[in-house]
Amino acid sequence: MRTQPVWQIVARREIMVRVTDKSTIIGTAIMLAVIVGVLGFSAWSESREKTYEVAYSSTTSQAMVEGIAERSTEIDEKVHIEAVAVDDADAARHALEEEHADAYLSPDEDGWTLLTLQDADSELRGVVEQAVEEIVLAGNADAAGTSAAELTKGSSVALDQIEGDSELSAIRWVVGYALAIVFYFASIMFGMTLANSVVEEKQSRIVEMIAAAVPLRQLLAGKIIGNAVIAVGQMLIYVAVGLIGLSLTEFSFALPVLSGAIGWFVVFFLVGFVVLSTLWAVAGALASRTEDLQSSSTPITMLLMVMFFGALYLDGVGEQIGSYVPPLSAVLMPMRLVEGTAAWWEPIIALVLLLAFGAALVRLAERLYSRALLQTGGQLSLKAAWKLEE
Amino acid sequence: MLEVSGLTRRFGDMVAVDDVSFPVPSGGLTGFVGGNGAGKTTTMRMIMGVLAAHAGTVSWQGHEVTREDRRRFGYMPEERGLYPKQPILEQLVYLARLRGMNAADARQEITVLLERFGLGGRTKDPLEKLSLGNQQRVQIIAALVPAPMALVLDEPFSGLDPDAIDAMADLLREHARDGVPVVFSSHQLDLVDRLCDRLVVMARGRVVAQGTGEELRAEAALRYRLVLGGDAGWVRDVPGLHVRDVSGPEAEIEVVSEGAEQRLLAEATARGSVLDFHRVVPRLSEIYREVTA
Numbered sequence: 001m002r003t004q005p006v007w008q009i010v011a012r013r014e015i016m017v018r019v020t021d022k023s024t025i026i027g028t029a030i031m032l033a034v035i036v037g038v039l040g041f042s043a044w045s046e047s048r049e050k051t052y053e054v055a056y057s058s059t060t061s062q063a064m065v066e067g068i069a070e071r072s073t074e075i076d077e078k079v080h081i082e083a084v085a086v087d088d089a090d091a092a093r094h095a096l097e098e099e100h101a102d103a104y105l106s107p108d109e110d111g112w113t114l115l116t117l118q119d120a121d122s123e124l125r126g127v128v129e130q131a132v133e134e135i136v137l138a139g140n141a142d143a144a145g146t147s148a149a150e151l152t153k154g155s156s157v158a159l160d161q162i163e164g165d166s167e168l169s170a171i172r173w174v175v176g177y178a179l180a181i182v183f184y185f186a187s188i189m190f191g192m193t194l195a196n197s198v199v200e201e202k203q204s205r206i207v208e209m210i211a212a213a214v215p216l217r218q219l220l221a222g223k224i225i226g227n228a229v230i231a232v233g234q235m236l237i238y239v240a241v242g243l244i245g246l247s248l249t250e251f252s253f254a255l256p257v258l259s260g261a262i263g264w265f266v267v268f269f270l271v272g273f274v275v276l277s278t279l280w281a282v283a284g285a286l287a288s289r290t291e292d293l294q295s296s297s298t299p300i301t302m303l304l305m306v307m308f309f310g311a312l313y314l315d316g317v318g319e320q321i322g323s324y325v326p327p328l329s330a331v332l333m334p335m336r337l338v339e340g341t342a343a344w345w346e347p348i349i350a351l352v353l354l355l356a357f358g359a360a361l362v363r364l365a366e367r368l369y370s371r372a373l374l375q376t377g378g379q380l381s382l383k384a385a386w387k388l389e390e
Numbered sequence: 391m392l393e394v395s396g397l398t399r400r401f402g403d404m405v406a407v408d409d410v411s412f413p414v415p416s417g418g419l420t421g422f423v424g425g426n427g428a429g430k431t432t433t434m435r436m437i438m439g440v441l442a443a444h445a446g447t448v449s450w451q452g453h454e455v456t457r458e459d460r461r462r463f464g465y466m467p468e469e470r471g472l473y474p475k476q477p478i479l480e481q482l483v484y485l486a487r488l489r490g491m492n493a494a495d496a497r498q499e500i501t502v503l504l505e506r507f508g509l510g511g512r513t514k515d516p517l518e519k520l521s522l523g524n525q526q527r528v529q530i531i532a533a534l535v536p537a538p539m540a541l542v543l544d545e546p547f548s549g550l551d552p553d554a555i556d557a558m559a560d561l562l563r564e565h566a567r568d569g570v571p572v573v574f575s576s577h578q579l580d581l582v583d584r585l586c587d588r589l590v591v592m593a594r595g596r597v598v599a600q601g602t603g604e605e606l607r608a609e610a611a612l613r614y615r616l617v618l619g620g621d622a623g624w625v626r627d628v629p630g631l632h633v634r635d636v637s638g639p640e641a642e643i644e645v646v647s648e649g650a651e652q653r654l655l656a657e658a659t660a661r662g663s664v665l666d667f668h669r670v671v672p673r674l675s676e677i678y679r680e681v682t683a
Binding site: 004200205 | 435438439440441457460461463465466467469470471472473474476484485487488489532533
């Protein structure tokens with residue numbers, strides 16, 4: 001009568017229940033819509049050409065606004081400036097309020113004033129500031145009998161950096177933090193689901209029948225593996241959609257450089273996730289009812305907060321040390337890899353440490369889980385669960 | 391045969407089950423009775439290996455029971471339940487697979503049982519949509535598939551309506567007839583009396599009486615009922631008897647020293663007319679009260 005190993009049967013059920021669960025399907029669809037939406041919007045707003053109507057009320061400012069309009073596409077190819085004539089400052093104010101114009105340019109004692117209804121768009125500001133500077137500089141240079149090129153000669157500053165490269169730094173930073181956030185939320189979301197499915201078995205009392213039939217270790221393993229399959233599957237869908245989306249934006253150049261680090265992220269995510277899952281299962285086993293879960297899972301949510309803020313705030317040596325300390329390493333090492341500050345052998349050592357820590361934790365969690373699971377009289381403390389006999 | 395010997399379990403300083411031994415012979419129903427807190431559930435949990443025993447053994451066909459043996463025992467825990475939101479057929483198949491059955495066989499056997507219990511049309515319904523009685527029936531099926539080598543049922547009759555009690559009783563008898571040792575606990579003493587071949591009575595963690603119904607009755611003190619023509623008050627003065635009850639011309643006595651009932655009868659006929667004198671067979675509930683007192 002021996003068929004499949006028990007953990008596989010359990011894992012299969014976990015997956016089937018989750019995959020056919022309406023809230024999972026809806027949640028996934030919403031998440032995908034958000035990713036596609038955000039990426040789509042940023043791609044669209046990036047490629048969108050913008051036209052600003054800039055008003056003037058004197059011949060001096062007319063010349064300036066027309067000068068800006070001429071130079072605008074040179075400065076920012078997606079920005080167009082149109083000059084609009086108004087009678088005076090009051091008329092300009094009115095035009096702005098009625099949104100007939102986007103801005104009003106007028107001279108003052110120190111130079112020029114750009115008046116807008118609310119915050120000026122950064123694109124508009126960038127183009128106007130640069131164009132005015134160039135035009136005024138050219139005029140002043142003429143008056144002094146020289147040229148703008150002559151005046152600014154030798155003043156350019158090129159950027160270079162020893163660690164990493166300048167072009168990628170910002171994007172590395174963003175991707176690193178995005179990964180930390182993804183880890184944090186995925187751990188909480190899937191962890192809670194796992195804890196819930198553990199307490200559900202306890203609350204519905206089916207667990208005693210299962211315990212009589214199979215070793216609880218197998219039940220624990222099956223639940224964690226099933227949950228991990230779902231989590232990783234879902235993450236892979238998100239990451240794939242995210243990467244495809246990213247490749248359509250102007251940041252696509254970063255992809256080949258980061259793909260190795262993202263690969264490591266998936267590995268660390270998987271190991272870190274499984275290690276933390278055991279703790280979530282314990283949180284579920286300590287509770288007696290779903291309502292207890294909030295408090296029984298506090299220690300692990302605290303741990304996740306520490307990991308998350310560690311990832312946000314640790315820097316330099318602290319970050320280096322943290323990237324070896326499990327379970328912090330599950331987040332920090334992939335971040336350092338994305339930042340490009342880790343040597344090739346570092347993730348391997350961190351991974352071995354994380355696995356060793358995980359193995360120890362799994363044993364501990366198994367003891368707590370199997371002892372607490374059959375105690376249905378209210379929520380248990382960790383200490384009480386540890387002291388329980390089988 | 392399933393056999394329990396010397397099972398002991400403590401919770402802290404409290405001894406919940408103390409040196410409990412009894413057999414559960416194949417081909418018969420063994421009833422397990424006792425008040426709340428007598429240790430029945432703890433004993434059954436130890437039989438199923440859900441709870442570790444501090445001393446004693448559970449043996450199956452002469453050897454110490456293994457996990458694989460237990461996997462084929464049908465078990466109905468006292469605190470029971472199934473997945474509320476999962477369709478019943480699906481979760482029964484899952485449980486049967488956990489117990490080593492392949493999915494196709496499990497599906498077939500469970501479908502037959504669901505039909506037998508009048509749930510053939512509801513296989514795809516989630517458990518929570520069923521009435522409590524029907525949920526209980528699903529729970530029973532969970533213990534019966536795959537075909538159990540032994541049945542260990544903790545309060546299988548609680549929460550059942552009279553029809554379901556009869557159906558359950560038939561089912562247990564059927565399994566017993568097929569040679570499966572069946573042990574079940576119950577508070578319904580008359581039901582146990584009617585159904586069971588053997589009884590095990592527990593009180594305060596110990597077995598206080600066990601045997602067949604006849605054996606238990608034979609062990610109980612002899613009891614007689616006497617109806618006289620006149621007042622029966624003088625019965626109290628007859629030595630070797632324990633008077634259970636006297637009212638007017640009627641008396642019920644228990645024999646303390648052998649032969650005392652004969653002396654009583656002789657005296658009664660000497661004093662006047664005797665309208666009735668007969669042996670009283672105690673009901674199980676009376677014996678139960680005596681042994682657990």
